[in-house]
Amino acid sequence: MIRIDQLSVQFGGVHAIDGLSATLEAPVCGLIGPNGAGKTTLVNVLGGLVRPRSGRVEVDGRDLLALSPLQRVRFGLRRSFQTEQVVEDLSVWDNLRAVLDHVPPGAEAPFDQLARVLEHIGLLSVATRLGQRLNLFERRLVEIGKALLGQPRLLLLDEPGAGLTEHEAARLRELLCGIPAFCGAQVLLIDHDVDLIAATCSQTLVLDFGRRLALGPTREVLQDPAVQAAYLGASE
Ligand SMILES: Nc1ncnc2c1ncn2[C@@H]1O[C@H](COP(=O)(O)OP(=O)(O)OP(=O)(O)O)[C@@H](O)[C@H]1O
Ligand SMILES: [Mg+2]
Numbered sequence: 138m139i140r141i142d143q144l145s146v147q148f149g150g151v152h153a154i155d156g157l158s159a160t161l162e163a164p165v166c167g168l169i170g171p172n173g174a175g176k177t178t179l180v181n182v183l184g185g186l187v188r189p190r191s192g193r194v195e196v197d198g199r200d201l202l203a204l205s206p207l208q209r210v211r212f213g214l215r216r217s218f219q220t221e222q223v224v225e226d227l228s229v230w231d232n233l234r235a236v237l238d239h240v241p242p243g244a245e246a247p248f249d250q251l252a253r254v255l256e257h258i259g260l261l262s263v264a265t266r267l268g269q270r271l272n273l274f275e276r277r278l279v280e281i282g283k284a285l286l287g288q289p290r291l292l293l294l295d296e297p298g299a300g301l302t303e304h305e306a307a308r309l310r311e312l313l314c315g316i317p318a319f320c321g322a323q324v325l326l327i328d329h330d331v332d333l334i335a336a337t338c339s340q341t342l343v344l345d346f347g348r349r350l351a352l353g354p355t356r357e358v359l360q361d362p363a364v365q366a367a368y369l370g371a372s373e
Contacts, residue, residue: 138162139183139291139325144192146178146347153178154189155347164317165324167338167355169331171368174344176327180293183325184216185209196291211241213290213322217280217297225269229260232268233282240287250286257319258282258312274305281312289322297326298333306333313337335359343368
């Protein structure tokens with residue numbers, strides 16, 4: 138569970154996050170809002186790349202802001218970036234293997250864990266393929282695979298669905314829905330694809346100008362006139 142309390146982030150004169158309070162408890166939570174709403178900034182605060190001006194963030198009762206980025210990874214925080222971080226001259230297997238140096242070892246043998254995660258994301262058959270030979274969808278899957286290693290507690294996924302075909306988006310949807318059952322982690326999913334959010338997230342937070350525009354069951358949130366006006370471009 139993520140509990141955000143009076144969080145503010147400022148870049149010069151820009152209030153990227155402005156007094157945000159929200160509790161996110163669904164296994165898969167959506168985070169949506171127009172460009173520049175503060176979504177990536179919120180993920181950066183959770184991951185430790187951005188230090189807020191004020192406020193508090195707890196994950197499963199732990200004060201996250203007191204932890205260094207590395208401590209957060211050990212605590213179980215994982216993120217994917219808007220631009221995939223895949224090493225081009227390493228194989229799929231080695232891209233994932235590199236992560237094992239930084240996460241707590243579980244009870245399982247490391248290579249067993251790697252194989253299990255690769256099979257789960259559907260990349261076991263291309264484990265020897267180099268990063269540079271992967272298509273966009275496979276690169277996204279590598280990002281998610283890395284996040285699934287080493288007892289994750291919370292996955293922060295920044296637009297994993299952008300630019301995918303319909304078939305790929307359907308596979309991604311299935312994968313995202315299955316993450317809590319696969320490893321017990323909560324997922325916070327940023328995406329502009331409202332269909333993907335509606336299909337995967339039971340709870341959604343909508344940001345606009347760094348403020349909370351709506352929070353609740355996804356279906357209700359997407360029907361909220363304020364959300365439709367600000368985000369979905371509906372004319373009121
Ligand atoms: N490092 C930074 N320095 C200055 N301003 C920043 C920085 N990062 C973000 N901003 C500004 O903060 C606001 C929120 O940006 P953010 O990237 O969090 O939005 P977003 O909701 O992720 O948008 P998008 O949907 O386009 O990815 C924007 O006005 C952006 O220009
Ligand atoms: Mg962003």
